[in-house]
Amino acid sequence: MEKPGRLYIDRQHPLAYRSALEFVDTVKKIADEAGLGRDLVELINVRCSQINRCPSCLKAHVPQLVRAGIDATKIAVIPAWRDVALFSAEERAVLEMAELATELPQARDADARYDEIASVLTPDQVSAAAWIAVAINAFNRISILSGHPVR
Template identity: 50%
Template sequence: MEQHREEMVMTGPVSAVDASADWMAAPARAGAPDRQQPGGAVNAVGDGARVWIDKQDPQTYRALTETARSVREAARAAGLERTLVELVCVRVSQINGCAVCLHVHVRAALRQGETAQRVAVLPAWRDSGLFTDRERAALTLAESVTTLPHSRVQDQDYAEAAEHLTAAEISAVAWAAIVMNAFNRLSIVSRHPVPPQPATVPRTPPVQNTQKGSA
């Protein structure tokens, strides 16, 4: 079982949960301020303070991470590649606008061998021509599970997915999207911060004009 401790380090009462083993969890909050107030675990970000609901109720959070573990095993049993599941996690997080989950899962996808090009064009995957029919089927289903369009559109999305995915794969993709949506909402509601990281490529210093002006 792969460990991703760099992204999944947790602080506070939920540290008892080894969320580093869960590729769907998104608690990348290392180094963030841990402010305790009478109302519970609070993090002050932006205009107002938010309760970190995973730290406020760690037992419920543990139940969510256990669900993520079960979904991970179902995906493996169904034969879904890790890169495909990470693409689903990234796409769901893009739709929901979860910064922390994108921070975690983009890096996880790249570490698993996904290309930076495909991650970069993922929001426009339908027009890119870079994804296989099976991947397109999984992304179609994940988007449908996330956005819950009209039932007729859902039927169409499901039919397209069923052309390239088995019943076990459909179930695993749907569960992956459902759990990723849950983690997205957990981090968005809690307003978990994204830990800053230094740039890997040094910035080019501005060119200075060394010519002296004429008298």
């Protein structure tokens, strides 16, 4: 059920939404080709969705993160990932990319953070992680602007 005064923009313009879904399919392919595992992809999806406070994307992606093998303790502390020693170098790099792509910090800060990411991931993985973050950020906005409910 739609929120009063809100349109489901995905239903209002289904062609645009289908194009967004095709974009996600392309991003999934480049992530696979770059060797980013499902766990790393879903860490990006969850962290971006947390930052954007998108309940419907969190409802969709947290179970996928569990299916990808991330345990409940790690999931619980994702917002505090910098403060715990639970995450691998690769996990920390993709979480950094998720935040970098979602928050869009000032250039000086972004350069240092990007260098840190690039010291862990291959160029293809850096690019794929960025595209994953771009894609989930787009879907966060589609869902938030539409007021998609969580059932």
